[in-house]
Amino acid sequence: MKNVLLTIAISLAALTLSGQTPAYQQPFNQDTAWQTCPGVSGTALNLGSSVAVRKPVMLPAVLQQYEGSYTVQCWTKAAADNESYVLLSTTTSDDPKQTGWKIGVQANGAWYWEIRNGNTGYTYYPTPQRQSVRDGRWHQLTYSFDAAKQEAAFYLDGRQMAIYHIPGIPAANSPGPLYAGGIPGGDIAEWNTFNGALDELLIYKTVLSPQQVRSSYARYFTPQPEMTLQPGKxxxxxxxxxxxxxxxxxxxxxxxxxxxxxxxxxxxxxxxxxxxxxxxxxxxxxxxxxxxxxxxxxxxxxxxxxxxxxxxxxxxxxxxxxxxxxxxxxxxxxxxxxxxxxxxxxxxxxxxxxxxxxxxxxxxxxxxxxxxxxxxxxxxxxxxxxxxxxxxxxxxxxxxxxxxxxxxxxxxxxxxxxxxxxxxxxxxxxxxxxxxxxxxxxxxxxxxxxxxxxxxxxxxxxxxxxxxxxxxxxxxxxxxxxxxxxxxxxxxxxxxxx
CATH class of the missing domain: 3.60.10.10 (Endonuclease/exonuclease/phosphatase)
Incomplete structure (x- = not known):
């Protein structure tokens, strides 16, 4: 009951701070379908090395056949590792030409984003010196797609890091469901499973503003201050x-x-x-x-x-x-x-x-x-x-x-x-x-x-x-x-x- 009340409270806070209603929300409460651990709020999806069965989780295809703007947000805590992993994916295989997007962790510890539509594709590969998520702490990742402007925006811990102009990408339309924690692979579907935890997955059918993303991070941690030009400078x-x-x-x-x-x-x-x-x-x-x-x-x-x-x-x-x-x-x-x-x-x-x-x-x-x-x-x-x-x-x-x-x-x-x-x-x-x-x-x-x-x-x-x-x-x-x-x-x- 306590977890249910906490989830409701967090959901209401998300609505108040963002001013938007999520089209999909997955807080990863305790469930027979997965193992949990303490999360940034309540419990989180636990795919770490201490878990015996570590299968990626198949979630609803919320954005399938959807051609508008959207924002995807989640929290992650990556365990010490030297491999690259997918955190979230709308593709069902490692085929580089399959339509869809991915958010993941590079082998060097920084996060990454990829999107593809046939022969057209874009990637964002930031550096571990500035954008590592493999440091034992919770990090918030946010990616938005503006269908009208054909732009993707990327955020780490509430701060907008980059904006990409990505023409030739038909919104979020993808053939498969949304996978959390990797794309199933190998004989028992655990070959590619992310080593770490995921929490508070939110999908909006709109573009969250930088201020809204910053506010969503500030519910849990204090954001870094933004640089400003001081008067007279x-x-x-x-x-x-x-x-x-x-x-x-x-x-x-x-x-x-x-x-x-x-x-x-x-x-x-x-x-x-x-x-x-x-x-x-x-x-x-x-x-x-x-x-x-x-x-x-x-x-x-x-x-x-x-x-x-x-x-x-x-x-x-x-x-x-x-x-x-x-x-x-x-x-x-x-x-x-x-x-x-x-x-x-x-x-x-x-x-x-x-x-x-x-x-x-x-x-x-x-x-x-x-x-x-x-x-x-x-x-x-x-x-x-x-x-x-x-x-x-x-x-x-x-x-x-x-x-x-x-x-x-x-x-x-x-x-x-x-x-x-x-x-x-x-x-x-x-x-x-x-x-x-x-x-x-x-x-x-x-x-x-x-x-x-x-x-x-x-x-x-x-x-x-x-x-x-x-x-x-x-x-x-x-x-x-x-x-x-x-x-x-x-x-x-x-x-x-x-």
């Missing part, structure tokens, strides 16, 4: 193309050097290009919130990432509101543009450059992409006096502010009215580097390329702004104590937030 922003995930100087050492550069710069928010699988480990090493827009573009932030913004094609553009504190937020946008042909290579080889052909090509490719992006983000631009906008990117183009009469000798005698930089100024943005360094002959701000000394030098990475921001410092980083890991300079601008 400056905001440091970086744009960084990290060159194939930072892996070119080593798949371990390269991303670590990228992390070193970001940390030493003091950057609060990073607009990243060529993320390519290194985002989780860089964000975890920094202790930052992480938004993966595509395999190319991502945002990392010391401060909480709020609602993501409508954007153009994910490979080229994406953004999010960054909550600096309770009173202030900014719209932060990351970008990448292509180019019609390699004019830098032509100049390196002293080949003649037809300016009309170059500008026409840029108009057709580079500037056309930018126009499409500016059209989509127009509502945020128009609202910049209320919510400032920072627009960063590797735009793969020189600037009309740099290729001028005074710099002819540095640019093989050419003056070029590059269209992308003109479009940004026409849209009301200010080039932060040129605001601080107005003379392109004195301060070139070169970002291409510190990796290749013979490359033609150009400024192709930018941090633009609009609204109540004032740049106080802007600089590039092209060195590392051991070896610089990217072919682009990191560009940093420090802002005063008015």
């Amino acid at each position: 400056q905001l440091t922003v970086m744009n960084y193309n990290i060159w194939h995930g930072g892996n070119e100087t080593g798949k371990g050492t390269g991303p670590q050097r990228i992390t070193d550069i970001i940390r030493q710069s003091g950057a609060d928010i990073v607009s990243m290009q060529e993320t390519y699988g290194s985002g989780e480990k860089i964000a975890d090493a920094l202790g930052y919130y992480f938004y993966l827009r595509s395999n190319n573009l991502s945002i990392m932030s010391r401060f909480p990432i709020g609602e993501t913004l409508d954007g153009d094609r994910p490979f080229f553009n994406g953004g999010a509101y960054i909550r600096l504190n309770q009173q202030q937020k900014i719209a932060f946008i990351t970008n990448w543009l292509s180019y019609p042909f390699d004019y830098w290579d032509m100049l390196e080889k002293n080949q003649p450059l037809n300016i009309d052909t170059l500008v026409a090509g840029m108009e057709k490719h580079n500037a056309a992409q930018l126009k499409a992006t500016l059209k989509v983000i127009r509502p945020y631009i128009d609202n910049a006096e209320t919510v400032p906008v920072i627009f960063c990117g590797d735009l793969n183009s020189g600037s009309h502010l740099d290729w001028v009469e005074s710099t002819r000798s540095l640019n093989h005698g050419y003056v070029v009215p590059f269209p992308q930089s003109r479009l940004m100024l026409e849209a009301g943005f200010t080039d932060s580097y040129r605001k601080i360094h107005p003379d392109p002959l004195k301060d070139r701000g070169i970002t291409w390329s510190p990796q290749f000394p013979q490359a033609f030098k150009d400024r192709i990475d930018y941090i633009y702004y609009k609204g109540k921001l004032r740049p106080v410092k802007s600089f590039t980083i092209t060195s590392h104590p051991v070896r610089y890991p990217s072919d682009h300079a990191a560009l940093v601008t420090v802002f005063s937030v008015e």
